Amino acid sequence: MVSSGIDDAAGARIVPADAISDNEMGLDIGPQTVARYAEIIRSAKTILWNGPMGVFEKDAFAAGTISIAKAVAYSEAISIVGGGESAAAIAKAELEKMITHVSTGGGASLALLSGHVLPGVAALNDKLKTRTPVIAGNWKMHNTWSEARALARAIRKGVGDTARVEVVIAPPFTALPVAAEEINGSGVTLAAQNVHWEDKGAFTGEISTAMLKDAGCGMVILGHSERRQYFGETDELVNRKARAVLRAGLQPIICIGETLSERESGKHEETVSKQLAGGLDGLTDEDLLRIIFAYEPVWAIGTGRTASPETAQEMHGFIRGWLFDKFGKNAGAVRILYGGSVKPDNIDALMRQPDIDGALVGGACLEAESFLRIIRFQL
Numbered sequence: 001m002v003s004s005g006i007d008d009a010a011g012a013r014i015v016p017a018d019a020i021s022d023n024e025m026g027l028d029i030g031p032q033t034v035a036r037y038a039e040i041i042r043s044a045k046t047i048l049w050n051g052p053m054g055v056f057e058k059d060a061f062a063a064g065t066i067s068i069a070k071a072v073a074y075s076e077a078i079s080i081v082g083g084g085e086s087a088a089a090i091a092k093a094e095l096e097k098m099i100t101h102v103s104t105g106g107g108a109s110l111a112l113l114s115g116h117v118l119p120g121v122a123a124l125n126d127k128l129k130t131r132t133p134v135i136a137g138n139w140k141m142h143n144t145w146s147e148a149r150a151l152a153r154a155i156r157k158g159v160g161d162t163a164r165v166e167v168v169i170a171p172p173f174t175a176l177p178v179a180a181e182e183i184n185g186s187g188v189t190l191a192a193q194n195v196h197w198e199d200k201g202a203f204t205g206e207i208s209t210a211m212l213k214d215a216g217c218g219m220v221i222l223g224h225s226e227r228r229q230y231f232g233e234t235d236e237l238v239n240r241k242a243r244a245v246l247r248a249g250l251q252p253i254i255c256i257g258e259t260l261s262e263r264e265s266g267k268h269e270e271t272v273s274k275q276l277a278g279g280l281d282g283l284t285d286e287d288l289l290r291i292i293f294a295y296e297p298v299w300a301i302g303t304g305r306t307a308s309p310e311t312a313q314e315m316h317g318f319i320r321g322w323l324f325d326k327f328g329k330n331a332g333a334v335r336i337l338y339g340g341s342v343k344p345d346n347i348d349a350l351m352r353q354p355d356i357d358g359a360l361v362g363g364a365c366l367e368a369e370s371f372l373r374i375i376r377f378q379l
Contacts, residue, residue, distance in 0.1 A: 001028040001054065001061060009060035028054030029064035038071040047072050050082045050106050052089045065089050073098035082109035101378055131335050133351065134292060134358035135375045136168035136253065137365025138193065138221060138339075139175070148175035152182035154368035158375075159188060165358075165375055168253075169365070170221055173207055180216030191219035191253065194227060197240035209248035219251045221360075223279060225298045235278025242279060246287055253292045253360065254279050255339065256319070260299035268297075269318055276322055288327045293336045294360040295319060300340030301362065309349045309356075312338050316355035344373035351377045 002024040003012040014030040029037075041047060049072055056065035066089070072079050073095040081090055081099050083106025090096055103109055143151060148171050159167055170191040171179045180190050192215075196206035212220060222245065223238035238254060245252040256275040258268040272295070280288070295315055297307050307315070316336050323331035338350055339360030350356050365371040 001030055001064070002026050003061075006055050006058055006061070009058070012060055026054070027058075028056075028061040029068075034064055034067045034071075037068055041068075041071045041075050041077070044075060044077045046078045046080075047075065048080045048082065048109075049086055050110060052085050056085075056089050056092065062092070066093050069093040069095055080109075082106045130333055131357045132166050133164070133377075134166045134168060134335055134337055135361065135371075135377075136191065136219075136221075136294075136337065136358070137170065137361045137371055138224070139169065139171045139366065140193070140226075140362065141172055142366055143171060143175055145175060145178050148172075149178045149182055151366070151368060152179040152188075155371060156183050156186045156188055158368060158372040159186065165377075167375055168219055170219075176212075176215040176217065184216075189218045190216050191221060192217045193221050193224070195220045195222070195241055195245060197237070197244040199244070209244055209250055213248060213250065217250065219253055219292075220245050221253045221255065221294075223255045223275070225255060225257055225296055225301060229298070235275055235281075238275075238279040239281050239283075242283065242291070246283075246290060251290055251292065253294055253337070255294045255296055255360070257296040257298050257340075263297065263299060268315070272315065272319060273322055276319070276326075280326070285327050285330050288323065288330050289333060291334065293319060293334065294339045295336060296339035296360065305341060307338075307340055309346075309353050312340075312350060313353035313355055316353065320355050342374060344370050347374045347377045348379070352379055 001012055001014055002020050003009070004024055006027060012027070020026060053064040053068055054061045056062040069090055070093065079100045081087060081102045084104045086106065087102050087104050090099055090102055096102055152169060155169060166189065167187060168189045168191050169179060169183070170193050172193065176190065176192065183190060192207065192212045194207070195209055195212060196203055199208055199210060222241050223233060227233040242252045242254060256272050256279070258271040262268050262271045295312070299305060300307055316338070319336055320331055320334070323334055335357040336355060337358040337360045338356050339362070342350065342359040342361045343364045347359060350359065359374060361371060361374055364374060
């Protein structure tokens, strides 16, 4: 489709490519070209699209680009759209959710595909080489036996190959046995939501590490903000529990994070430093390598509010820096998860941050489909 200019919609006409006059410019592809592209797209297995077909910003010259966008979106191929203008075209057609991956990095995408090293991608690859991501679902006080069995089964079936990600589920105590049955033989790890620091004794209502191991657990969540807020759990208790968990050969997930008032008063780093110092008191460099941390801004848990990826990264970087100062180089291998209203629509951006190594997921882990999407995050 040609015209004398992008503002001359009335003069637009369809001509063969070799029939464009000197005073005209090509502003869109015509219907025959659309048909040829669509035929090729229908049989494609992978599609990489970089660059719109015309001046789609003008409605008069948008038909070709929108037609190709629809052909790509409705194909069965893996679709990758790169470049700011191509991403904008997909957005204009309201087809973002039907594309496998959309990136505004057009030239960068082509450079990467041609074999060039991009510093940001290299940093993420280095992170994945040294720290396998962890996606952990904290079921909290949800799910009876039958509900737990159904959810664990759906997750096990949907996970498939978990080599790229370590998947963890933490059902309530009563559901641990049935969840263990369902994930047996898979790559999914069973975790508990709490534990007592003593091996046995007169502690009514409590659970020991031996009981958790007998139930099939490999990890234990410690110091969750809800435990701190509603049950008075202190840094000292977290430390005693961490020692017990490590002594039993289990892996602790230690939760840390500030309240809204602490964030707004500028005391968030002070709060997290205190939690780290108290929770890790007396532990060694070797112990550190067996611990997973979860930064959970209390003001974002269950509220629908989420720290921006940049804010989360800032705190994750601070935590890793604190660990470097205390324990040295082993801090580089420690995994730090983000936990604060993690959902399918924010996990990708969070996981692109260099110091975010996974997620501790709350409400979004109670539906298999949403939890599996989080597990399948895209960098």
